[in-house]
Amino acid sequence: MIRFNPGAPQPASAPPDWPRQLAQLAGQAQHPALQAFYQAGCPAADCPLEDAPLIALDIETTGLNSRRDAIVSLGLAPFRLNRIRCSDALYQVVKPTSELSEESITFHRITHSDINQAPRVASVIETVLEALAGKLVVVHYRAIERGFLDQACRQHLGEGLQFPVIDTMELEARLHRGDGEPSWFQRLFGKRHQSIRLADSRLRYNLPLYQAHHALTDAIATAELLQAQALTHYSPQVSVSRLWS
Amino acid sequence: MQIELIEIRDHLSRFPPFDELPEEVLNDVARQVEIAYFKAGTEILTFNQEIHELHYVRSGAVDIFRRNGDLYNRLTEGGVFGHFGLLRHNRVRFPARAIEDTLLYYIPGVLFDQLCEQHETFADFVEAEGQSRLKAAVDNGRASELMKIKVRKLISRLPVTVPLTTTVQQAARVMTEQSVSSLVVVDPHMAWPDPERVPVAEQQHAVMVGIMTDRDFRTRVLAEGLPLDTPVADIMSPNPITVQGDDTVFEAMLSMLRNNIHHLPVVQRRRPIGLINLSDIIKYESQSSLYLVSSIYNKQSVAELQSLLPDVRATFVRMARDEASAHMIGSAMSGIGRGFSQRLLELAEDQFGPPPVPYSFMALGSMARDEQLVVTDQDNALVLDDSFDPKLHDDYFFKLATFVSDGLAACGYTYCKGGIMATNPKWRQPLKVWRKYFTDWIENPKPEALLNSCIFFDLDSVYGESAMVEELQELLAEKASRNEAFLGSLSRNALNRTPPLGFFRTFVMEKDGEHKNVINLKRRGTAPLTDLIRVHALACGSRAQNSFERLDAISATKLMPPDALERLRYALEFLSLVRIRHQALAIEESIEPDNDVEPENSSPAERQALKDAFQVLSNAQKFLRFRYPHLAVTRPL
Known part of the structure; x- marks a missing residue:
């Protein structure tokens, strides 16, 4: 009997062993906030997704370069696969270290007065770490959130930050970019590059359109996307290690 | 700093019952929302499971079922469910299933209770079955003074x-x-x-x-x-x-x-x-439609009558804007239609001379029911005295009928596509033939044949010897009430057209010429409702023609419970009013009025009331099926 079961999309390479890595980092970290963060660990590799404590994170910035650009706002939405609880959500506007351009002000719908009253990243970074501790972070395009949080920790706590994430954009890439660019043959039959941006990805799951670039809205949008991806392509019992990176 | 969940709050604020809540309350509701995603086809609620949250459809579509598995309602964006369970011992009464990929907002039961306690509109909405929501939608209209003053x-x-x-x-x-x-x-x-x-x-x-x-x-x-x-x-x-x-x-x-x-x-x-x-x-209504009717009688030719067409439409728009009731507008427009017919008959008699034998010009369908609007066909017939001799007299009545029919067409009452007009020799017959027609329809009912003759069961004299038409009304009322097979066939036909329960979905919408999603409110709403009321009224032996008067006649018997009748009344009133407003709007925008309403263009509250009205119709059709069961399943050979 021949079975053909393409199954759920697989990651390109073997996933890292995050519980071990975090335990190691806990031993190396100097700053107590980072020590506490690493000691909280993360769900075990074989933990079913439906049992994992998750937290959707979105960071809005003045640009894409974490060394040059600054954080403008952060949205955090702790959730479980079956429920996103808005009452637990956090949203924080911060005073950026670099000058906020007029474009990014309109882009993020944040005003100068919002920012003038806002705390500096330095005074919120520890709160953010506490919120993230012990949970599996869910982002759409991990380079931004990882890069900017790492940079913020370097600046304010003196050391970098590493943590596991489930990247909903990467999950989309596995589905739609698995074989790289569509071949000339596939293009012949009309296969086009699928956009894996947040809003476009959500549309594929019939999720509603939101106003983009508000950190909390985007964090919730990301959490909803993971719910949809899990129910569509995986199962609620899928091991977290198959999704994280 | 309190977090604002703008996206959630703004969405809630667009849909009843949240649309009436103050902004700070909405902010608080949004903060307590929980969100979950359901794939198309998954169960959301099963019967009798515990329930502690109000469910709100953020996107997608959800079917709500009765315990026996019948579809109760189809909800889309902004719809709420689970409130019946919350109000009754926290047990699910209506199971729910996602029929599309659906995003749900959950609102905690404690908060739900608070909202019910503190906000009357909220409580009214969730506690009401469709009926009182509909009633509110109907009663909101400022009743014209004419309706109130004795x-x-x-x-x-x-x-x-x-x-x-x-x-x-x-x-x-x-x-x-x-x-x-x-x-x-x-x-x-x-x-x-x-x-x-x-x-x-x-x-x-x-x-x-x-x-x-x-x-x-x-x-x-x-x-x-x-x-x-x-x-x-x-x-x-x-x-x-x-x-x-x-x-x-x-x-x-x-x-x-x-x-x-x-x-x-x-x-x-x-x-x-x-x-x-x-x-x-x-004095009470300076621009009364009576003015228009009296000017109809002054007109000396078809061309002059035709010139009144803008006035007819203006009268209609004015009544719609003054929020007159559907009954009032339907009666006034029918009165105007009768006026045209009567004046045309007078002009015809002037031209062709007095009639050789007595006759009655009979209106059928909406005009007979006093439910005419602006988009309407002419449905009419001639009942002639039994002394009628076709060889001697038919030439006269053919000319008379043609004159009136052409005149009506010129005045905006288009020819009946089914040929139900006095110009058709079949419908230009002496009373004895009409008696035979009616007797045959009633005593040998065939649903297919009745489909075409249904329009004759709304009949009224417009001009001439009204006694002849009254005799036919009498015969119909008399025989129909005693003939179960006839009523069964009529009820089968009355179930042919069903309301669009999940009307937000493409598969229940008709596509109009420009491929917009539309609901034909006549075909899917008022017509099946009218059909159903007719069956019950005939079963009661009523001679009333108007649907509202038929409801009165039914309520005088014990055929249907009073609240079911009230629901029908409100549903008919509301569906008619939406049709009227839609047509009035078209006239004001110089578009040709039709019956195709685009639900996407109506307010959420109006959509909700529309759904409630369709729900009432659907339930009433179930009752009819139950009332005439064995006949409803008979299949034609």
């Missing part, structure tokens, strides 16, 4: 009466002395027709036998050269049409419209208590 208020004095032996000269003197333009003629010797039903005090008053107006002196006395000692009995209008003092001014107006009369005695039971005339009513 005729009694228009009476300025007791009527001046004279005995029927009075001479015309004495009568004219009385009118001059009393400065009135009309008289009530009484017969002092006549016994009350139904003495045991009339209180003794009233029996002391003489019985009214006729009325006389200024105009009668001109047309019936002077023009005819009658002697001054002619008794008023010879020239009065005998057995005048009357209104009751408790009737509304609107009903009085309708009566004048319908009968083309300008004077109307007002009676308390049978005792005349006053006389009102056209100008009394026009």
